Amino acid sequence: MSDSSVTLSEERIAYLEDLVEKARTAAAVFSQFTQEEVDAIVKPMVLAGLEQAQCLARLAVEETKIGVMEDKAIKNMVATEFVYNYVRDKRTVGIIREDPEHQLVEVAEPIGVIFSLLPITNPTSTVLFKCIMAIKTRNAVIFSPHPSAAKCCFEAVRIMNETAVKYGAPEGVFTCLQGHTLEDNKYLMRNKDIRLVDATGGPGAVKAAYSSGKPALGVGPGNTPVYLEKSADIDMAVVDIITSKTFDNGTICASEQTVVIDDEIYQKTLDKFAALGAHICNEQETDILARTVIDPTTGYMQPMAVGQKATNIAKFVGIHVKPKTKLLITPITGVGRDHPLSAEKLFPVLSVYRAKSVDEALKVCIDVNHNGGLGHTAVVFSNNESVIQKFADVINAGRIIVNSPGSIGALGGVYNDMVPTFSFGCGTGGGNSTTDNVNVFHYLNIKRVARRTQAHMWFRVPNQIYFNMNATENLRNFPSRSTLIITNAPLEAIGHVDIVKRCIPPETPVRVTIIPDAEPDIKIIRQGVEALNFYRADQIIALGGGSVIDAAKIMKLMYEFPEANLEELAAPFLDIRKRVVQYPTEKTNHARLVAISTTSGTGSEVTPFAVMTDKERGFKVTLADHSLAPDVAIVDPQFVMSMPRGLTVDTGVDCLTHALEAGVSIFASPYTDSNAMMAILLALKYLPIAYENPRDEEARSMMHNAACIAAIAFSNASVGVNHALAHAFGARFNVPHGRANALMLPHVIAYNASVPTKFMPSPNQRAYTAHKKYAMMADLLGLGGHTVEEKVQNLITAIERLLDHLQVPKSIAELGVSKEDFEKALPDLAKIAFDDPSWRSNPRMPLLSEIVELFWAAYYGRGVKPAEAATSNSETKPEAKKEKKMVAV
């Protein structure tokens, strides 16, 4: 027994279990059927239903004493013909939808055995509808009719079952409970082989379905508000409402319940209703109806009134009406328990409310909607689009029917192109799981087959890059009406600005703005933008290192897009293609940005990044967007010939780190690899020469090129955890960026080359390749080695030798940072490094604990064996020192 709270006899349980077993067998067998086999069964079922539509309608009316035979026959035809028209071409077996663009395929999986509760109001049409859906989706159904509609439902199920089996469906596909009770329903709802409970009926049935613990489609009562607005076609509205509300004597739960009418057309509308056979109740008659057709205890309609003719209801309650009266109209002045006729009435009694304004009308409609009709259906008659839109905004209904009858409109396929149904999903407002018109796709498990896709990648570089000695002379090719040079004082003092000026066509007005030689502050940016505006510049020449060029990038951004919000543009992102904040595109001003780099490290002349601070407000902004990249980059080594030795080392190591990190990034591509590898080759060869002999033109030129080429690589592939560590450490201990990078570099290579604790999710990578990429770099450099492991070690050794040669401190300790100070700073350092976006393109996802270990490794320095470091630092976890080496396969 499935539920110990259910008390059923053993015989009854055996009967129910037999039904379930038959259905389970049928469903299992049915799962083998093809689409063609299924469709070959559906069509004859539809034809059988159409043929029996009138007969079943008569049976339903005779048995239930509810509704109109002619209308029920139409319902049966809609449930077959219209539903078939919708499902005939739908794929419901195997692949049902393909989206090749996104590499997605949807595959149908039947549900299995469905337990279906049937309503008294639409018994046979609901059976026909559900049987067609079930066959189309290869499911078996056990039906439980309303006790007062058991015979007609049984007959409808019999017709459907016989036809289905005749045309190939497995026996037992449809069964119908006989002589059943609520206990039977309870038992079946909890049976392990029932996969879905589909309840169409009153609130009790729906609640029971949702309380069963089984997936359920519970579709229950409504309370349809109608707004008849003054711009509407009143003649059409009145006919539609009468058609709908009297259809099957108002038994469709989507039928109109309260019509809210604008004051201006109220009387005219009532007159038209009266002229077409409605009886407008006076106050006394309305009061009688309110006390009789609505249960004063529950506030719900009296079952005896459901589906009865207007004349019968009038006669029963003692109201005198004309013999052919179709509808009883009851004016009401409010909504809720004090106004009983504002509730749902599944019989031809329609309430009307006179509204003095659109706002009042909408509020009353909201009240009706919330008085038992949430999520179901609402109707608006209006030719004013803004009224229709507002109605749709404020009313919570799965179906908002415009200028057409509510009940027939909601069924779909007749007055509109909604999916034909006999089950109206009411969403969470109605305690349901869907707002849809329930259809075949609710009878399916839809499996999504998602194939691996590769993100579209790009390789962007500035339009023009001029390089080699005296490349600045190319400025002559750029016409300008007004040029502003952004630079700093030392560069002006040593004559670099004059060199640039001499290369600008003589007719071009040129102004110079001097900014501090430091990370740009917002104040400086604003001053620069003022100057650009004042001179109406159409060309900006940024002459300097990373700070100057970054400042110029942001000035240009603010000049071209004065409304740009820098803080917002700096919002973090994981994937640039999906970033939340988009950079502006509608320019107020236009200016060409020419970047002339005077250091060989950051590569800011080609990168899409810019950093600035707001000292007053105490924050730092990192901007990243390809629109920030300069239009023209000039890589002229004449400006770096006099670079001091320290700056040569710091910027040179920064360049090398860019290339190494871009080379193993998860965004690396053949396009970025070619640049990264060449930059590594150039840096390893020429950095020592430029360091030893600063006036060596070839070495300076090649290092300048290397910085630019490495920047092209990391602009497109990004950097990695080395930069995250260096950013945090450099900022905290005021160590130049390049030197901070150098302290981390050998340890990060060893870390990335070992087996990751956590892999970085990356659809573009088909395997972990960082160690192989490092080995490739070692090969390129001719470092020797037979295995990947040896090659990686040789690369690390080569880099350590280079750093030694450049006299870069071996360790953080060598910088003079005490162990105590470092230990104290470490928690914050680790947090800041972990928040740094740089590592998100690192091949290996760093854990916080691993970041701490890397910091410790840098503290003790290169050349120190892990075991020695471990004994020096008791806090380092021993197991972390046993990095597993990657082995090439």
Added chain:
Amino acid sequence: MTATMTWQIVHGTQLTKDLGSLREQLASAEGEMFLDFSAVHRLDPAGLRAIEDLAKTAEEKSVKVVICRVNVAVYKVLKLARLTSRYSFVN
């Protein structure tokens, strides 16, 4: 005595018939019985019921029935009908 058998079963009525006679043989069988399902491409309700009945008899007689070379679609039907736990399967 251990009865080791290989049985060629065909689709449709043949399946039901074959399984019916197998049930009779089970009365005198011991140990394991191997059924070759490679020729079974589809099951109907009667066939499925026959497989269920066979499982019942085998359980009563304590004979282990091993289904061999069942195709994937048929295996899924047996799974949906909750019959896979009542048989052993070998590929």
